[in-house]
Amino acid sequence: MISEARKYQAFYTKSTPIVDYMVSKLSLQASDKIFEPCGGDGVFVEAILSENEFAHIDICELNPKSVEILNEKFSDCPNVIIRECDTLLDTELKFNSCFGGIYDKIIANPPYGAWQDYEKRAVLKKMYPELYAKESYGLFLYRCIELLKEDGILSFIIPDTFLNLHMHKALRNHILTTTQIVELALFPSSFFPGVNFGYANLSIITLSKKSNYKECLQNVFNVVNGFSEVEQLTNIEDEHLKTYSFKQEDVFNNPDHAFLIAENSNILKLINQSKFKVGDIADCVTGFYSGDDKRFLQVISPELKNGKHYNLVNAETINSDYKNNPDILTGIDGHQHFLPIVKGGNTKYLKPESWFMNWSKEAVLHYKTDKKARFQNPKYYFKFGIGVPMISSSSITASLIENKLFDQSIVGIFPKDESLTYYLLAFFNSPTCNKLIRTINPSANNPANYIKKIPIIIPEKSVLELITEITKNIVDELKAIGRYNENEELKIWEMIKQIYKV
Numbered sequence: 001m002i003s004e005a006r007k008y009q010a011f012y013t014k015s016t017p018i019v020d021y022m023v024s025k026l027s028l029q030a031s032d033k034i035f036e037p038c039g040g041d042g043v044f045v046e047a048i049l050s051e052n053e054f055a056h057i058d059i060c061e062l063n064p065k066s067v068e069i070l071n072e073k074f075s076d077c078p079n080v081i082i083r084e085c086d087t088l089l090d091t092e093l094k095f096n097s098c099f100g101g102i103y104d105k106i107i108a109n110p111p112y113g114a115w116q117d118y119e120k121r122a123v124l125k126k127m128y129p130e131l132y133a134k135e136s137y138g139l140f141l142y143r144c145i146e147l148l149k150e151d152g153i154l155s156f157i158i159p160d161t162f163l164n165l166h167m168h169k170a171l172r173n174h175i176l177t178t179t180q181i182v183e184l185a186l187f188p189s190s191f192f193p194g195v196n197f198g199y200a201n202l203s204i205i206t207l208s209k210k211s212n213y214k215e216c217l218q219n220v221f222n223v224v225n226g227f228s229e230v231e232q233l234t235n236i237e238d239e240h241l242k243t244y245s246f247k248q249e250d251v252f253n254n255p256d257h258a259f260l261i262a263e264n265s266n267i268l269k270l271i272n273q274s275k276f277k278v279g280d281i282a283d284c285v286t287g288f289y290s291g292d293d294k295r296f297l298q299v300i301s302p303e304l305k306n307g308k309h310y311n312l313v314n315a316e317t318i319n320s321d322y323k324n325n326p327d328i329l330t331g332i333d334g335h336q337h338f339l340p341i342v343k344g345g346n347t348k349y350l351k352p353e354s355w356f357m358n359w360s361k362e363a364v365l366h367y368k369t370d371k372k373a374r375f376q377n378p379k380y381y382f383k384f385g386i387g388v389p390m391i392s393s394s395s396i397t398a399s400l401i402e403n404k405l406f407d408q409s410i411v412g413i414f415p416k417d418e419s420l421t422y423y424l425l426a427f428f429n430s431p432t433c434n435k436l437i438r439t440i441n442p443s444a445n446n447p448a449n450y451i452k453k454i455p456i457i458i459p460e461k462s463v464l465e466l467i468t469e470i471t472k473n474i475v476d477e478l479k480a481i482g483r484y485n486e487n488e489e490l491k492i493w494e495m496i497k498q499i500y501k502v
């Protein structure tokens, strides 16, 4: 059984500054026909009625219990019409969308990632073939843009993932070519009482419908961020906030129409214009999963993070000869069949050898046939490259994969020219790289697809050699004494900053 809250994603907008900001963005007029597509308990409707008690408002709401509350609350308002229906499937709304829209204003906090049963998901996929049907908020936004009249205004509070994620490319295309964005406010999800997504921030997008796509692309809009408290939404000119202007055409021309929001215009230039991206000079691939780590993975010491959940490896079963074994991908015969594996965790330059995978012939056969196991990209196993954890708690980090296995929480990066390995290792550990990846994807995730898009500049030979040498020294120091001279690292960061001007 799924809970009511999960089924309907009923997180109500109990924040006066958020509600006031969104209502003010609608520039309400007395004659407006207004739509609230997911009524909840009616916070937006109450705020609108307190400005104009005669406002014409249509509300849709799926949950019968919420409809009951709405009926009670607004029983004295003949101008408020409440329907129990599914905004995404309703035929009346579908009809009105097809004929150019009927609303002057729309305001919503739609469900995010609302649970949809498989039947409904299949119907939604058919109705919105271009969109990502699993993420409900995008479908609500699309439906509501269609429901707006020409020049009608909409204000939505939604996660900011639609700005960058691949799967929302079609939605970005729709927004950029059928609407003029009025303003985009970006702030932490913790501003929203009771909700903290962790994985994403929140955004309020206000836009106005325009059928002429050239006028859409010429539109210039502001993005506001740098909020430290929710009250700042009521004073968007607050000098502590950061405001950036963008032309829609420029966003449209970005790779995948992504909204790249960066303080430094050099960052945008690099992302759009650099001759090479990481994906051009290196293979970026996800690593291995045994399907059952408790059974196959062993640890060097129980003291290690999560170590106590795994069996201790017997030093005599560790194989150190495997690098010369041409048949390594079929497994190892005999007693010594445990091999080192690089796992996630944000350690720079070099990870100590702490985890070992069972690589016996039997085990490898299991990995190749088990449904849960991922024997993916095996041609990169046991090669010399670098690994970037898929999730970085703060800054992106990278460490060497010295002819080891690497697991699926890591993206393995294997330069086509192996002599670039130490330069890339230095680059991935630099603040410059962090700024670039966080502009390409502001969440803490670094999947291979985003890493491939990071611009790369190979410096002149002498600089390349110097960075390579210092980085090698750092790795050697780590091997010898377990730490390195941070001043040397600062030198590298400065050189990389000079190369990229970021």
Ligand SMILES: C[S@@+](CC[C@H](N)C(=O)[O-])C[C@H]1O[C@@H](n2cnc3c(N)ncnc32)[C@H](O)[C@@H]1O
Binding pocket: 007, 008, 009, 010, 011, 012, 013, 014, 037, 038, 039, 040, 041, 042, 043, 044, 060, 061, 062, 063, 066, 085, 086, 087, 088, 108, 109, 110, 111, 112, 114
């Ligand atoms: C995130 S809440 C927001 C409610 C209200 N607008 C607010 O801001 O407080 C989303 C609401 O949408 C309703 N809902 C979920 N799926 C819906 C659908 N397909 N059609 C209409 N309403 C839906 C839920 O029952 C819930 O009340």
